[in-house]
Amino acid sequence: xxxxxxFGRAAGWTLMMGLGGALSAATWTVSPEGPHSGLKAVLSxxxxxxxxxVLAGTYAEGTVTIDRxxxxxxxxxxxxxxxxxxxxxxxxxxQVTVQGLVITGTLVSNLQDNAGIHVxxxxxxxxxxxELRNCFxxxxxxxxxxxxxxxxRILGDPATPETRRANGIHLWRCTDAVVQGNLADHHRDGIYxxxxxxxxxxxxxxxxxxxxxxxxxxxHRDDYADNExxxxxxxxxxxFSHSIxxxxxxxxxxxxGSAYGLLLKEINDSELRGNTFTDNTTGLMVDGCNRVHAEGxxxxxxxxxxxLFSNATGCTxxxxxxxxxxxxxxxxxxxxxxxxxxxxxxxxxGYDLDRDGHGDVPYRPVGFFALLVERIPYAIIFxxxxxxxxxxxAERVIPSLSPAALKDDRPLMRPPHG
Amino acid sequence: MTMGKVLYYTLVDLARNRSVxxxxxxxFVVAEGLFLVEGEAVKAVLSLVQVVLALVPLVALVxxxxxxxxxxxxxxxxAVQPIGRSAILGGRMLALGLSFLxxxxxxxxxxxTVHAPGATSLVLLxxxxxxxxxxxxxxxxxxxxxxxxxxxxxxALAAWAGAVLVYDALLMTLLFAFSDRPVEPFVxxxxxxNPIDLARIAxxxxxxxxxMMGYSGAVYKKxxxxxxxxATALAFMLLWVAxxxxxxxxxxxxxxx
Numbered sequence: 001x002x003x004x005x006x007f008g009r010a011a012g013w014t015l016m017m018g019l020g021g022a023l024s025a026a027t028w029t030v031s032p033e034g035p036h037s038g039l040k041a042v043l044s045x046x047x048x049x050x051x052x053x054v055l056a057g058t059y060a061e062g063t064v065t066i067d068r069x070x071x072x073x074x075x076x077x078x079x080x081x082x083x084x085x086x087x088x089x090x091x092x093x094x095q096v097t098v099q100g101l102v103i104t105g106t107l108v109s110n111l112q113d114n115a116g117i118h119v120x121x122x123x124x125x126x127x128x129x130x131e132l133r134n135c136f137x138x139x140x141x142x143x144x145x146x147x148x149x150x151x152x153r154i155l156g157d158p159a160t161p162e163t164r165r166a167n168g169i170h171l172w173r174c175t176d177a178v179v180q181g182n183l184a185d186h187h188r189d190g191i192y193x194x195x196x197x198x199x200x201x202x203x204x205x206x207x208x209x210x211x212x213x214x215x216x217x218x219x220h221r222d223d224y225a226d227n228e229x230x231x232x233x234x235x236x237x238x239x240f241s242h243s244i245x246x247x248x249x250x251x252x253x254x255x256x257g258s259a260y261g262l263l264l265k266e267i268n269d270s271e272l273r274g275n276t277f278t279d280n281t282t283g284l285m286v287d288g289c290n291r292v293h294a295e296g297x298x299x300x301x302x303x304x305x306x307x308l309f310s311n312a313t314g315c316t317x318x319x320x321x322x323x324x325x326x327x328x329x330x331x332x333x334x335x336x337x338x339x340x341x342x343x344x345x346x347x348x349x350g351y352d353l354d355r356d357g358h359g360d361v362p363y364r365p366v367g368f369f370a371l372l373v374e375r376i377p378y379a380i381i382f383x384x385x386x387x388x389x390x391x392x393x394a395e396r397v398i399p400s401l402s403p404a405a406l407k408d409d410r411p412l413m414r415p416p417h418g
Numbered sequence: 419m420t421m422g423k424v425l426y427y428t429l430v431d432l433a434r435n436r437s438v439x440x441x442x443x444x445x446f447v448v449a450e451g452l453f454l455v456e457g458e459a460v461k462a463v464l465s466l467v468q469v470v471l472a473l474v475p476l477v478a479l480v481x482x483x484x485x486x487x488x489x490x491x492x493x494x495x496x497a498v499q500p501i502g503r504s505a506i507l508g509g510r511m512l513a514l515g516l517s518f519l520x521x522x523x524x525x526x527x528x529x530x531t532v533h534a535p536g537a538t539s540l541v542l543l544x545x546x547x548x549x550x551x552x553x554x555x556x557x558x559x560x561x562x563x564x565x566x567x568x569x570x571x572x573x574a575l576a577a578w579a580g581a582v583l584v585y586d587a588l589l590m591t592l593l594f595a596f597s598d599r600p601v602e603p604f605v606x607x608x609x610x611x612n613p614i615d616l617a618r619i620a621x622x623x624x625x626x627x628x629x630m631m632g633y634s635g636a637v638y639k640k641x642x643x644x645x646x647x648x649a650t651a652l653a654f655m656l657l658w659v660a661x662x663x664x665x666x667x668x669x670x671x672x673x674x675x
Contacts (some may be wrong), residue, residue, distance in 0.1 A: 387586040
């Protein structure tokens with residue numbers, strides 16, 4: 001909703017600009033064949049609220065700055081090549097639209113955050129349907145309100161080493177942003193937020209990024225819906241934020257010793273609904289979170305489906321499905337102040353005499369082996385040994401090591417969905 | 419030539435005996451049942467791993483021991499003929515090895531190929547066949563060394579429990595005791611000294627990939643996933659087939675039948 005409002009506002013601005021512009025705005029056409037062949041020349045000649053059509057061709061004019069409210073519309077995929085001089089496109093005016101361009105040629109720097117599209121301190125910017133190839137930072141926004149970043153293809157080079165990579169979509173101190181339907185691959189972080197509030201992130205795909213698919217900190221009241229995070233080095237890590245809603249996202253194939261489908265650290269008062277965690281080393285890790293509500297998520301074929309640390313309090317894990325994971329739940333201590341309720345566990349062997357769809361005896365998802373591996377990681381090689389299986393069953397029947405509170409009193413007999 | 423005849427008649431006898439046939443049928447029913455009950459092939463394979471790792475060594479070991487004792491009179495009869503003792507034992511062990519191979523190919527290989535074709539199934543099948551051979555050789559040795567039948571069966575059961583349970587229990591106790599020391603590099607090699615553990619690790623490293631990739635699992639995966647690693651594992655399993663076989667021949671050659 002919040003995101004929708006932001007989008008509505010952004011759309012409203014454009015509409016007003018369109019109406020206002022219709023009276024006075026001119027449309028310019030830039031083309032390698034002329035008459036206007038220089039992008040910079042047209043940008044400095046254009047009046048506020050003019051439109052500039054950029055026809056196919058390559059425009060290598062170094063760093064290009066848009067310093068007045070304009071619409072820059074690429075036709076047939078014109079290439080804006082920054083020639084490795086710094087940023088490629090710098091937007092210093094509000095209400096700028098950049099659409100349909102191919103942007104490449106940022107300078108890789110350890111001192112400056114050079115970006116394909118760099119926006120600082122101006123509002124109502126729209127960055128739509130562009131392709132950003134091998135940029136250092138691709139889209140870099142700071143101090144921007146009501147930005148729309150939609151349908152961009154942000155492509156990195158898998159061969160680039162980490163020291164020469166930066167983030168795909170990088171937002172710093174922004175509010176009411178809408179980030180939707182973008183693809184970000186082979187950067188450092190696919191999407192990076194810091195101090196970004198009231199924003200909506202929807203339908204994006206982050207793939208093959210070296211560090212995180214999505215990384216946010218201190219970013220409150222944001223919605224993340226229907227995004228896909230695949231094959232990222234460390235999966236998704238989100239920290240130090242509250243009032244987050246994550247729904248219908250897919251966390252896939254994030255593999256490695258410290259890789260997580262989703263790592264929640266110090267996340268408070270947030271919701272996870274209908275997400276799927278598939279084939280990750282750790283599906284969901286909950287570390288130091290308070291009042292996180294996870295419902296209707298599916299954990300399938302992960303190494304550890306859920307690692308719920310003792311320092312988390314007041315979290316509820318309800319109505320989720322745990323299917324085919326090596327470990328369903330593991331924890332690191334004796335204290336458990338969270339609730340597991342009415343989940344479906346494929347290892348649950350209980351019975352349901354009263355036919356209410358819930359098992360009649362509590363199910364304890366933490367086995368002896370999960371606790372052992374938590375303490376001695378390389379004991380993993382005993383996985384599926386007969387001895388371990390027997391001990392696991394013994395621990396479930398007569399728990400002596402696992403926290404007494406870590407149990408599901410009403411385990412579902414069938415998966416709640418699908 | 420004479421060994422071929424012993425092989426032939428033992429095979430005929432094994433076919434009449436029907437125990438191996440029953441074992442094949444049991445495996446087939448268990449495998450089919452698991453694939454039927456578990457919605458997903460991966461889960462069925464995982465359940466199968468545990469069945470196979472416990473059941474195949476047990477059946478191979480106990481059946482070989484019982485069969486060897488049962489064939490005592492036949493062995494005596496053969497031994498008075500102009501047939502070398504190596505031919506007698508060789509023919510019999512080959513027959514047992516072949517019949518278990520066929521039983522596993524049918525009882526395990528068929529369901530696996532139909533429901534879950536792939537690398538994991540292949541590794542599981544190869545591991546099962548090698549395990550059967552290992553415990554067949556061990557069973558022969560145990561039966562030859564112990565003249566008393568009850569003692570032989572008891573030793574076989576103890577050997578099975580030792581390999582499938584006690585070894586892991588001891589190793590895990592040691593792991594706990596030395597958990598504050600850098601014992602990590604030794605865990606896999608020491609575990610792999612036990613053929614059942616080696617087979618289990620070879621299969622689970624295929625299946626539990628996601629978890630294995632974490633921490634030290636990556637090291638194991640790297641080794642057992644590589645050409646030299648696979649060759650080492652295979653060679654080690656064959657070594658486990660070889661040493662009881664060689665010892666059996668040595669014992670049998672000078673045994674007072």
